[in-house]
Amino acid sequence: MPSSAPPANGRPGAGRAPLAISATALRKSYGDKRVLDGIDLRIPAGTVFALLGPNGAGKTTAVQILSTLIAADPGSGPVHVGGHDLAVDPQAVRAAIGVTGQFSAVDQLITGEENMLLMADLHHLPRREGRRVAAGLLRRFDLVEAAKKPAATYSGGMRRRLDIAMTLVGDPRIIFLDEPTTGLDPRSRHAMWGIIRELVADGVTVFLTTQYLDEADELADRIAVLSDGRIAAEGSADELKRIVPGGHVRLRFADPAAYRHAADALREYSGHVESLSLQVPSDGSQRELRSLLDQLDALGIQADELTVHTPDLDDVFFALTGGDTRVPAQTDRTARTTDRTARTDQTARTDQTARTVKPEETLR
Ligand SMILES: Nc1ncnc2c1ncn2[C@@H]1O[C@H](COP(=O)(O)OP(=O)(O)OP(=O)(O)O)[C@@H](O)[C@H]1O
Ligand SMILES: [Mg+2]
Numbered sequence: 001m002p003s004s005a006p007p008a009n010g011r012p013g014a015g016r017a018p019l020a021i022s023a024t025a026l027r028k029s030y031g032d033k034r035v036l037d038g039i040d041l042r043i044p045a046g047t048v049f050a051l052l053g054p055n056g057a058g059k060t061t062a063v064q065i066l067s068t069l070i071a072a073d074p075g076s077g078p079v080h081v082g083g084h085d086l087a088v089d090p091q092a093v094r095a096a097i098g099v100t101g102q103f104s105a106v107d108q109l110i111t112g113e114e115n116m117l118l119m120a121d122l123h124h125l126p127r128r129e130g131r132r133v134a135a136g137l138l139r140r141f142d143l144v145e146a147a148k149k150p151a152a153t154y155s156g157g158m159r160r161r162l163d164i165a166m167t168l169v170g171d172p173r174i175i176f177l178d179e180p181t182t183g184l185d186p187r188s189r190h191a192m193w194g195i196i197r198e199l200v201a202d203g204v205t206v207f208l209t210t211q212y213l214d215e216a217d218e219l220a221d222r223i224a225v226l227s228d229g230r231i232a233a234e235g236s237a238d239e240l241k242r243i244v245p246g247g248h249v250r251l252r253f254a255d256p257a258a259y260r261h262a263a264d265a266l267r268e269y270s271g272h273v274e275s276l277s278l279q280v281p282s283d284g285s286q287r288e289l290r291s292l293l294d295q296l297d298a299l300g301i302q303a304d305e306l307t308v309h310t311p312d313l314d315d316v317f318f319a320l321t322g323g324d325t326r327v328p329a330q331t332d333r334t335a336r337t338t339d340r341t342a343r344t345d346q347t348a349r350t351d352q353t354a355r356t357v358k359p360e361e362t363l364r
Helices: 059-066 090-096 112-122 127-140 156-167 186-201 213-219 237-242 256-265 286-299 313-321 330-343
Strands: 019-030 033-044 048-052 079-081 097-100 174-178 205-210 222-227 230-235 248-252 270-272 277-281 305-309 354-357
Touching: 019 059, 019 205, 033 059, 033 205, 033 222, 033 230, 048 059, 048 213, 059 079, 059 174, 059 205, 090 097, 097 156, 112 127, 112 156, 127 156, 156 186, 186 205, 186 213, 205 213, 213 313, 222 237, 222 313, 230 237, 230 313, 237 313, 248 286, 256 277, 256 286
Parallel strands: 048 205, 048 222, 097 174, 174 205
Antiparallel strands: 019 033, 019 079, 222 230, 248 277, 248 305, 270 277, 305 354
8 A cells, every 4th residue: 555545544534634754765874774764654644643653664764753852854845743844843842742762751850840841841831830840741641749759769651651641732733752651661662651641632743653463453543564675555543453363263263173074064164273263254244254154053063162263464574574574374374463462351342352152152
């Protein structure tokens, strides 16, 4: 899907919103290494855009260019952020944005409150106003109790919250969050998602990079996958999932004879003898599930477990970012999806990735 596809997303009216960020043919190389090889971005105001990509893909580089920290290579096209031309008026861009970098900007030696007041000073807020803003943000980010303690004593999650609170001191309308939840536990990640949703509800535009595909799925209106310096695909989570095949129903049997019976009877499947499991292509819809169950019933086949798998962003990521990390076999990929669902417990949306139902309990 071309990266110049017209902006469209879940938020009503957002398709007509002005662009908060636009870039054309963005290029950056370090020596011989071409990190960004001409990427285009069109991000409507008030939306969340997620940039995904494996380690070293160039996500931080893109954030650094868009936030004026480093320059794009000559030959790149124009970049506009918050309505300002980055080449002409970088100062105006800086005034419009907030940046939470991949690595914390928190000064560990001073307290959370002092970090906030330092930011207020950097934004030239009058002292009283600075105190008011700092106190409000410390409250909002649940840091009131910790405010007087040195930041070195904070947990990773608290430090990340302080980091973002500091970014918000200048009330930016566009914020860049470079891997905001890396290293956070599931509860802290959810708290951070809540904060990001609140920002967007206030009309803030969020440019997010993340390694967590479920995070992009949860938060982003549009997602771009960066691979080999280019945007390999861009779209809503649902649009991206549609470009990879892989939806299937997995039947597992305890009894080898039942497995063989099913394998002989079913027309289309891929089998895995060691685990006595069969994968039948399916879009996971109620209609297709019912048809499969009717077929099994008619043949007197009783599967011990039935699992529905729909493609998720992991599948998209592996399919698009390829290379050595690509997972070749459908069975491997299924196992990984199930692992991930189990591992991330309450963060995983089990309805989306792997629903396990006993055949006799379904749709009857
Ligand atoms: N200042 C620099 N000098 C030389 N190479 C650099 C520099 N900054 C980044 N790179 C290289 O550019 C590539 C992209 O780095 P970048 O930090 O943008 O990746 P990333 O997608 O953010 O990765 P991660 O997921 O690990 O944070 C990497 O190969 C990196 O080594
Ligand atoms: Mg990075």
